[in-house]
Amino acid sequence: MKTSHSFDGQFEFQGKAKTWSLVMIAIGVIGILGGFFTGNAERTFANLLLNGYYFTCVCICGIFFCAVQYVAQAGWSASILRIPQAFAKTLPIAAVVLLVIISAGLFFTHAGPNEEGKQTILPYLYKGWALKGVTTPGDPNYNAVIAGKSGYLNIPFFFIRLLIYLGSYSLIGRMLVKYSTNEDELGGMFNYNKSFNASVLFLLIFGFTVPLFAFDTIMSLEAHWFSTMFGWYNFAALWVSGLSVITLTIIILRENGYLEWVTEDHLHNLGQLMFGFSVFWTYLWFAQFLLTWYANLPEEAAYFYKRWEPQFKPWFWLNIIINFLTPLLVLMSRDSKRMVKVLKVACIILICGHWLDYFQMIMPGAVGPQAAWYNEIGLIEISAFIGFVGLFTFTMLTSLSKFKALAPKKHPLLEESLHHHI
């Protein structure tokens, strides 16, 4: 075992990684343009929203990971903190992408049936509450239930809220990165203590606003329906998928000769978190499902009714199998968490699984069923996802390559992390 490491090696973003991420972005752009030009604009907008939300959530997870480690004063993770910090640095880009998608979806309109089946002009996204006249009594689009919610669900307040969430997360993420890079120069406890305070503040804000972020961005696609579990269910998805992306990034960087100080013990810890929070995700998924199923109130059951249509039912069940049974069976034993290849496969499965999770949250409400269940995931879905994977890889690795050291080399708990052993 090496006893000393040089942390000054910078990540160089070039070669295959750069080419392939650009190729993936190109595939995504072609797929999205293809979606628009083949008359599937509504479906393409829903895909953009799905991937934009996923991208933003993964970046938020980087900040959340850092904040949890600082608040818990965890030692084991000190040497891998640069990876979630790179995610945190990418958040402003992800936030802008998401806001552009949402504004475009709200302001571009098309002709289609409203809830009563009358032809009208609908926005591409959030047609449940954002269509014109929905709150005006006497208008053919008037809907008393939605009008009752318009104090909260109206376009200006919606944007103000999104700006507050994404702005405050980005700001604190930036602060955490800044303190950590200052620490590299100065050393001492000063920046660590500041990071601790910023993390406490972040967790406080995040805890209150992340359910609202999920309510606004995803749940309001079906504006009649509501579930108080939905926010925490989305948070669990954010945390599991974010952890999988962090772990996968670390594994791939390690395979390419970076982060040689990261051992199986660090990966074991990340695997444990992925395993544990997959079970937590299932717990919340089931809590939401059981209560709705048991009470069987029409306004609540409508949500699951749509997902039990033959076009969505296979995906609905596949979601639970991928996101619960796979981590349960693959990641339960100690050995499999320590085998890098197994962990890598588990990460990829979970990343795709949570895409499917978001897919079945968004599509039934935003687009509605296609001809058959195998038409649900087509070229638009796949190419848009590939495009956003490329976009994330490109932006995240660009942020990572700007760090002068790949570990916070004067972090007070770095030595503990280098000797981490479980």
Next chain:
Amino acid sequence: MSSTKYILGLFEDPDELMHGIDTLQKNSVPIYDVYTPMPIHGIERKLGIKDSRLGYAAFMFGCLGGTTIFSMAYYMLVQDWPMNIGGKPAFAIPDFIPITFEWTVLFTAFGMVATFFYATHLFPGRTPRVMDYRATDDRFVIAIDAKGNIPHDDITNLLKQAGAVEVKHNDRKYVSYE
């Protein structure tokens, strides 16, 4: 012939203990066991101790708990006394899941504790097996089976050289057994 059954080397410091283990292993003296007042990272690998099988026990207890309550619920609510609750079918699987989950956790937790107590002789009412009382307080103890490991004086010297503060020649294996 000497009546010594076990030779104990008492160390004051975990690093010296590790050094003592190295010295004994270099001289091909088999170590019976090591007792420390706190966990020491990496000591299992050094002594070649196999991974604990407690996890397998936990898994089996979990399966047992889940199966037990699922069968019980099935018998009570479907076979013996089916009731119409909110128009749901008698065999309503989503209803069974919370209790199945709870019993799985309960059996796993209790089963693991019981297995651990059984395997380590810590079960209430049993006399714990202690080779040296100070290993539970402030001494790090290496125990060597005296039978076959002769001459004893050489082992004593090896332990002293490695930094043992005291070497004991015990006639009994467990001092806690009265």
